[in-house]
Amino acid sequence: MKTAKPLKPLAVIIVASIVIAAGFTAAFGWNPAVMAIMTAEFRKNQEPAARAFPEGLNVVLIGTGSPMGDITREGACIAVVAGERTFIVDAGEGANRNIQLSKIPSKPDALLLTHFHSDHIASLGDIALGHWGRNASTEPLLVIGPPGVDRVVKGFNEAYALDDNYRVEHHSAEWMPPAGAGSVARTVELGPEGDAAAVIFDEDGLKVTMFRVDHGVVKPAVGYRFDYQGRSVAISGDTMYTESIVKNAAGVDILFCEALSVPFVSVIERYASNPSTAKVAHDIPDYHSSPVDAAKMARGADAGMLALYHIIPPTASPLMFPSFLGDAGKYFPRQITIGADGMMFNLKPGSKTVRQSRRF
Ligand SMILES: [Zn+2]
């Protein structure tokens, strides 16, 4: 007597499922298998466990790109999550989409702006909309920045005013309380010194410090430092080499620094068919940091590690990374990571370790 091969019933089930699913699709226009997968995937991301962050200071690179078109990187944006506190630094293009993927709390304590170049503010309106619409918030999103932040906030509020009205009308004032629409600015004025700094938040063990950086003609420009339970990180914003970072990022576990490869950008200047593109490529190296500049600042600050973001120009393939970094490793012999969207860094209290993972 012949015995059935064990795989046979499984094959029958698979084929039958495909036939039934195809039948459903043909008859009703939807596929139960696809719906089941989508539902499971969506529910998994709703689980508290999927949204939880490990103990300690957590940094998620939301967007690591620049204004240049880059299929692998959204615009500059970094989230810092420490205990119950969440801060977002900058709001580059596309940041709000990745914020949703990152599953950080949709109601951050504040959005911190480093300066007002378009590639750092572009998503402000959408982040404020998420803060409002996903929380029925009765208070607008707090946006903290150097002088000028009030003008930026006012402009976004005006630009989104019609949209705000549609939301209230469509979803009701109960779910979209008009008082919570948009954002509200808090201006922090630093002293005139090149390395001026001010503590802007100090609660629940988390201290946030704003410090001046040097972005050439773009004034004011600042970076931020976060200290939590003995661990610390600093975020440069856009800057050329500056002693202010050496001083204000002193001893941090990780310095997150912007980086522009001068040799890579010189290719754009030389071969761009559009003369305006060539002109911009010619001008930008003088107010950004090269990977070597970043390495020098990290060494001066005695940082535990250097992570680069705001990568200019688009540098998608890891095969390009050594050329992008150039001599950076000679100036900073500790770990240098080229950041990517979705990268997460966990700094556990009472240790020196940095646990790197993917948040999305
Ligand atoms: Zn800038």
Ligand SMILES: [Zn+2]
């Ligand atoms: Zn920028």
